Amino acid sequence: MSTRVAARSAAPDAALPRAGVLADAALGVGILMRFILRRNWLRMLIWLIVLAGMVVLVIDSQRSLFPTQADRDAYAKVANTPAIAALTGLPYAAGTLGGILNIKLWMTVAIGLSFAVIFMVNRNGRAEEESGRTELLRSGVLGKNAYSLANWLVFSAFAVVVGLACSAAAISQGLPADGAFVMGGSFAGVGFVFVGVAAIAGQLARTSRGANALASTVLAVSYLIRAVADVNATDDRASWLTWLSPIGWGQQTRSYGENLWWPLLLCLAGGTLLCGIALALERRRDLGAGLLPDRVGPRTASALVRTQVGLSLRLQRGSLIGWTVGIIVGGLFFGGVAKAMVDLLKPDNPITQAFVGGSTNVLDGLLGFFLMANALLVAAFVLQSTDSIRAEEAAGRTEIQWSSAISRVRWAAARMVVPAVASLGLLALSGACVGLAYGAAVDDPSQSGRFALASLAYWPTALLMVGLVVFCAAVIPRAAAAVTWGIYGVVVILSMFGDLFGLPDWVTKNTPFTAVPRLDETFTILPLVVITVLVLVAGGVGLWVLQRRDMVSA
Amino acid sequence: MTTTFAVDVRGLTKRFGTTRALDGLNLQVEAGTVAGFLGPNGSGKSTTIRILLGLLRADGGEATLLGGDPWRDAVQLHRRIAYVAGDVTLWPNLTGGQTIDILGSLRGDLDRDRVDDFLARFDLDPTKKARSYSKGNRQKVALVAAFASRAELLFLDEPTNGLDPLMEGVFTECVAEARAEGRSVLLSSHIFAEVEKLCDTVTIIRDGRTVESGTLKDLRHLKRSTVTVTLDSDPAALEAIDGVHDLIADGGHTSFTVDSVALPRVLTALAALGPRDLVSTPPSLEELFLRHYGVHAAADDHEVARP
Structure with a gap:
């Protein structure tokens, strides 16, 4: 049967011009590139404007922050801290505006662009395949690899355009052109490598979720490798480990410093090789199939997950780990830069005044401000975590749970335990990390405990967020998410920037965050008592209503 | 009980x-x-x-x-x-x-x-x-x-x-x-x-x-069954019986619906007509159901909002 079909189809086939195997496989690439552009131009444009726009904004702000060469030289002396090296890369040429731009922004743009290409390549690759749309296209007159090739080409070109736009942005702000082009080239190079990483991830995983996770993991590992390399630097030279990371390749172009072009060859070779491997993999696999097996999970639930608190903990495991890492990094960063910032800040500056409050001790004022900023982060975690009460109902999962042998009050209480307890731990951790990094900067390891305690003063406020969410989820289930986050946004603005806007004291000093006695203020118990009473009222009323109202159907 | x-x-x-x-x-x-x-x-x-x-x-x-x-x-x-x-x-x-x-x-x-x-x-x-x-x-x-x-x-x-x-x-x-x-x-x-x-x-x-x-x-008992018979004689006499409805005669084949209470009377009358074949079907659940939901009634019901 199959031979007969082959024999019959041989005739028209022979009439067509014979093209090479690869040309066959790529048949239709041009059309598909237009197709991908048509479906993604807005998304690409937004990324482009955000990334290149940041270059303009950062140069502008740094120029006003360090107006003279003397200012920049002073900054260069304090710029090289381990926290900066680990987070944003090893500073070099920190006495130039271009060098400062790299310290403040290079890593953000490189990582941002890498995430952009990873998500967009998978969106147009594995996600399309998963949804079955690729099947529709591939059943037409289309080369086997055409869709993938078009996808990789479009987003490689996107990386180059973003790089050029960043160069143009820097030149438009008066930075030297050679440095600007090397910088733009380094962004494009890193972006191209991650097009290749995403291309391979899209061959290995069967779902776009899995492909994104895989490629993001490679990005995270690349970031960590170069962080280790940058921390273990000799003078302003990163350790050899940096050559194991594509992000390291980009950094080693040292734009605005030595302006080296040749590390870009590594990026070019790396990206091309990865895409080549992905192409070979695609030719060997079935449409819709992944090369890695689907991950399976446990057959039974552990004793922990079978408890309500354990279930809630399990469902939030990923987000809890993420928040913990973020809080540690943030705390270490704030604590590490506090001393250096105080050395730079002039105490009579109105902005300084607004942030550190009326404190006579600028350093304590700033550290107190950082603790509050961390508490705001912890509060965001609390909102997200407690929101599961609303989200479970909105998703329709309460139907099967509330018809089980558990009262709604106990059910909700179990979901309040996680944010309540975790916020206590996260506040202590963030304070300890600020204290640890600050203590390291001033050679006083005893700081950790003092900061952890000061940070814990925000626990009642964190609990107030639990109460707020429960109250809204019970009373206004459909609007709860918008309302709670709206309230949070207003509180953040009032607490952080209220003084800058010249709002009256009775507003700015009485938000749930600013009312808490700060590190540099005398400790008073009254605000904490008031907040605790509010927690009990909001939580109590919320639970009472939740027990009595109809379930909201999905 | x-x-x-x-x-x-x-x-x-x-x-x-x-x-x-x-x-x-x-x-x-x-x-x-x-x-x-x-x-x-x-x-x-x-x-x-x-x-x-x-x-x-x-x-x-x-x-x-x-x-x-x-x-x-x-x-x-x-x-x-x-x-x-x-x-x-x-x-x-x-x-x-x-x-x-x-x-x-x-x-x-x-x-x-x-x-x-x-x-x-x-x-x-x-x-x-x-x-x-x-x-x-x-x-x-x-x-x-x-x-x-x-x-x-x-x-x-x-x-x-x-x-x-x-x-x-x-x-x-x-x-x-x-x-x-x-x-x-x-x-x-x-x-x-x-x-x-x-x-x-x-x-x-x-x-x-x-x-x-x-x-x-x-x-089912309360509802009409459908009866199909093959008769040699004219079925017109059946129509007169109380409880017989929807009678259709098509050549030798006759079908009608009958209330369960009328069944003894109908069978007596039928015997006299010399039936060669008889099939009686109780109403299906679907018929029972559709009796309450004509096509139009069903369409109206879709308008009722779900909670």
Whole structure:
């Protein structure tokens, strides 16, 4: 049967011009590139404007922050801290505006662009395949690899355009052109490598979720490798480990410093090789199939997950780990830069005044401000975590749970335990990390405990967020998410920037965050008592209503 | 004779804003029987079940569930019931096996041997994350959890929605076994064949009201059967008999519907006409149902907003 079909189809086939195997496989690439552009131009444009726009904004702000060469030289002396090296890369040429731009922004743009290409390549690759749309296209007159090739080409070109736009942005702000082009080239190079990483991830995983996770993991590992390399630097030279990371390749172009072009060859070779491997993999696999097996999970639930608190903990495991890492990094960063910032800040500056409050001790004022900023982060975690009460109902999962042998009050209480307890731990951790990094900067390891305690003063406020969410989820289930986050946004603005806007004291000093006695203020118990009473009222009323109202159907 | 009811609902009413979802609904499930619950989308089946589960609070009427109040005694009653929703939503990042365990633990009667037995029968892989399950597989998770429980009363709300015919067969067996174990079942369904096969009693509702209920036999008994006969003589005489309707004579073949009470008279008359062949068909459940829902009535019902 199959031979007969082959024999019959041989005739028209022979009439067509014979093209090479690869040309066959790529048949239709041009059309598909237009197709991908048509479906993604807005998304690409937004990324482009955000990334290149940041270059303009950062140069502008740094120029006003360090107006003279003397200012920049002073900054260069304090710029090289381990926290900066680990987070944003090893500073070099920190006495130039271009060098400062790299310290403040290079890593953000490189990582941002890498995430952009990873998500967009998978969106147009594995996600399309998963949804079955690729099947529709591939059943037409289309080369086997055409869709993938078009996808990789479009987003490689996107990386180059973003790089050029960043160069143009820097030149438009008066930075030297050679440095600007090397910088733009380094962004494009890193972006191209991650097009290749995403291309391979899209061959290995069967779902776009899995492909994104895989490629993001490679990005995270690349970031960590170069962080280790940058921390273990000799003078302003990163350790050899940096050559194991594509992000390291980009950094080693040292734009605005030595302006080296040749590390870009590594990026070019790396990206091309990865895409080549992905192409070979695609030719060997079935449409819709992944090369890695689907991950399976446990057959039974552990004793922990079978408890309500354990279930809630399990469902939030990923987000809890993420928040913990973020809080540690943030705390270490704030604590590490506090001393250096105080050395730079002039105490009579109105902005300084607004942030550190009326404190006579600028350093304590700033550290107190950082603790509050961390508490705001912890509060965001609390909102997200407690929101599961609303989200479970909105998703329709309460139907099967509330018809089980558990009262709604106990059910909700179990979901309040996680944010309540975790916020206590996260506040202590963030304070300890600020204290640890600050203590390291001033050679006083005893700081950790003092900061952890000061940070814990925000626990009642964190609990107030639990109460707020429960109250809204019970009373206004459909609007709860918008309302709670709206309230949070207003509180953040009032607490952080209220003084800058010249709002009256009775507003700015009485938000749930600013009312808490700060590190540099005398400790008073009254605000904490008031907040605790509010927690009990909001939580109590919320639970009472939740027990009595109809379930909201999905 | 006293009957115990697993479910006893009388005159139930429920409003959602201006929509009257239930309007004096009656529903009884005798202990140890399987009760069918029929009605199109939006007629109030799911609302009734949600009230019985204590998820919604009735505005009026009486509802008794296993001798208790479904709203006030919800938690205690829920130890004795299991529920399968029409559209099962699960935690996307937990596996089917984990979900079944969690549901069993909530009720407090998790029995892994029974779970394994039903997993095998429904051919469900418990190691896959719920995210990757199809609708039918999500349904199976809830079905395995419900059948493997020791619940006295099962609420099954259109449970075979996403199942293939093979699995519908397994489902039918499981319901029959549940009854054999002395459990009660309330089965809401669109599928007449399923209800005819499984249910001891049937309740048909429309616009939140009960329009028909009783055993299938009783319901049929009250309705007209369709009779088809092959006659040598003129059937015109039949038309005169009280209780004969819709007579159509087509050559030798004659068909008509007849009220059950008129059947003895009709048979006597028929015998005189020398029938060569006779087939009498009781009304199918579908016919019983459609009697309350013309095409137009059904279309109107789709307008009724669901909660």
